[in-house]
Amino acid sequence: MARVIGASGACTLLLVLLVACAASAARTEPGAARQLWDDGRKVGGRTEVRDVEGDREVQELGRYSVEEHNRRREEGCEGSGGVCGRLEFARVVSAQRQVVSGIKYYLRVAAAEEGGAGSNGVSDGRVFDAVVVVKPWLQSRALVRFAPADSK
Secondary structure, rough: OOHHHHHHHHHHHHHHHHHHHHHHHHHHOOHHHHHHOOOOOOOOOEEEEEOOOOHHHHHHHHHHHHHHHHHHHHHHHHOOOOOOEEEEEEEEEEEEEEEEEEEEEHHHHHHHEEEOOOHEEOOOOOEEEEEEEHHHHOEEEEEEEEOOOOOO
């Protein structure tokens, strides 16, 4: 008989705790969980990278995005026998970070066509938008997108 009373007492205690938690949650201000920062940033939102020129990681990711773009472009040209123009990395002009399952970088990359009419065999620079996802715990990075930037 003592076991039955002990089990029912535990169930009653558990029920009381659940009701107390529900009442506490109902009193919490709506949207309070979403407001983690007072400066207007949202959880999972993009943040501007400060000092892009001095950020070695961002500059390296810009270089990686151009090299990966060149590699993919060359793979597409091998069968056609045509000459594919390579891009030469100049610098990352601006960047944003977004925490996803890893860190997604939105880069604005300045690059130039090799063999162009400019100095040192490189044509005048163009600007490209690149998206790179980095997963440090897997030691991986992947180029998701590389395209000419919109002329805004």
